Structure formats: C-alpha cells, structure tokens
Amino acid sequence: MAGEFSFIEKLRQRAEGHASLTLGIGDDCSALQVPDGHELLTSTDLLLENVHFRLDWTNPHDLAHKAVSVNVSDLAAMGGRPLALYLGLGVPRSFGAGQLDLFVDGLFEGLADYAICLAGGDTCRSANGLVLAITVQGHCRIGQRVTRAGGRAGEDLWVSGTLGDSALCLRRLLARQSCSTALMARHFRPRARLALGQALAEEGLATAMLDLSDGLDGDLGHLLRASGVGARVNINQLPLSSDFRAHLARQPELIDLALCGGEDYELLFSANPQKRADLERLSQRMPLPLTCIGQLSAASGLQYLQADGSAYRPTAGAFDHFAD
C-alpha cells in the first residue's frame, strides 16, 4: 500500500506510552511487563466490512471507536485492567485517505477513553472490504479473574445497564425508520463496562461473568454451560431504557430484542445473594444500573418467566455466523 510506512509512522507518533509497555511500535515485536503477581489476559476480535459493519451506515470515526470498545469489553468481562491493543488493518482502495484519517482519530479517541495503548499491528491492502483484526491485552491479579464457569445454583443473575437498545436501533435503521440519538449512541458508540468489571472482580462480587455481544439468550447459554447450571430469568425484570419501553408499548414482540438482540456490551454476572447490598452500593458508585434478572438453578436449561409466572419463549435465536 502506498504510504504504508508513513501511515505507521503517524500511528507511532500518536501512540502514547504506558508504564508497562517497555517497547512500543517500530520494532519486530513490542514488549510488555505484567505487574508482579498478575497474569496477562488476551482477546482477539475480527470485524469485517459487510459482515459486522457497513461503511454506508457507519462513519470511520465511530467504527474505530466501537472496534476499540468491543475489544476492551472482553477485558472488562474478565475483570481485567487494560494494557495494550494491536491493530491488524486491511484497507481496500475504496477507503480513501480522508476516511483513514477519520478512522485513526476515532481509534485514538477510543484508546484514550480506556487508557489502553496502541502497541503494534500490521497494515495491508485488502482486495475486498475493510478488515479489522484487533487484539487487546490486559492484566489482573492472579486469582481475581472472573470466568464464565464460576456460577453456582442459587446465585443471583445480574446485568448492567439496559438491554436491547443497540438491536432496536439496528432494526429501525434496516426498516428505514427514525431512531432517537440515545438509541443511535448505544449502537454506534457502545461503552465497555471496564470500571464495573474491575470492581466486580477485585471486590470479589461476581462468581461468573461475560459481556453481552451476541444477545442475553445466547450469551447466558454460554455462562450456564460453562458453569454447569440452569437459570430462571424474569422477563418483567429486564432493564429497559425509556426509549425501548416506548417502542415496546406499541410492539410487544420487541421484547425479543432485549433477549436475543446483540451488541449490548453490558456485563452479565452471577453473584451470591448475600452480596445484594454491596451490588446496590456499587451501582450507585459507578453510577450504572445493576439489575437482578433471575437466579441460577440446579435444573439444567434456561427458562423465561412472565409476570404471571407463565413460561415465555423468544422466537428469535442468537446470531450464529456459521448458521445456514
């Protein structure tokens, strides 16, 4: 790609250091130091044009910011503290210099938001579509990471923020309907719940945790399988934004977006019922709503209950890239 090296040089100049990053952009490898008594956390995500995003809908600035957020969200879900981000970038000819500049601005805004540094990457010309392959690394004290496997029967199931806003925004845009700025922000500018994840891990409040990227229904399924438990979720306790409630009042079937819609990037976690008061205090401190939506059970399977106690079945399933 013409200008590849000047592009990398621009990234190098803008990349801020981090006490733990002993060698940054510019050599064959970067070097990181993990604090004594901590372990390194690593997560990778692929974001492909026309699979995960459309450039005619998303501006390059928001796209880059969101790409950082969704990766940092995986660190949040383990209770990690951010260290470094690596950016694999495939740029098609159709993605011009102006768009690339906007992308880089959004990237560094995202990096600054989470105090994570750009420590390396790779840059190529893509034959077809914009390709983003992002790896993030963070650290946590040994013994404090929260996996998906620590949930036990009888524990409460909690979720942060509100559910379904991002999916509702996408649904309305696909149908060429108007969408409030609050819903648009949830879809195009999600925030990783980093401070919450750290507090839940470091204060020993969550027993199992993950971030909601594919929808509550599918992601909770992962937590249940890993923990070897089932769950009952009360539909009427799902945290919903005022915009979501307004749409739901006219179209009750939209509740399935809160259950199965993706890209909430909220944290779902289990906790001992004795921690309820601690979690209420944490919610006020963040400040971020934390809502108990149900309980883990010894009986396997996931059951949704309506206000009258009857069972509910969502019609849509979680998104599966390999589904036919």
Ligand code: ADP
């Ligand atoms: P190599 O040939 O060893 O892969 P490159 O010329 O691809 O080296 O990269 C030079 C330096 O620039 C490396 O430190 C690499 O991590 C960094 N780099 C390349 N592309 C990116 C990118 N998109 N984002 C961040 N750093 C990058």
Ligand code: MG
């Ligand atoms: Mg390279």
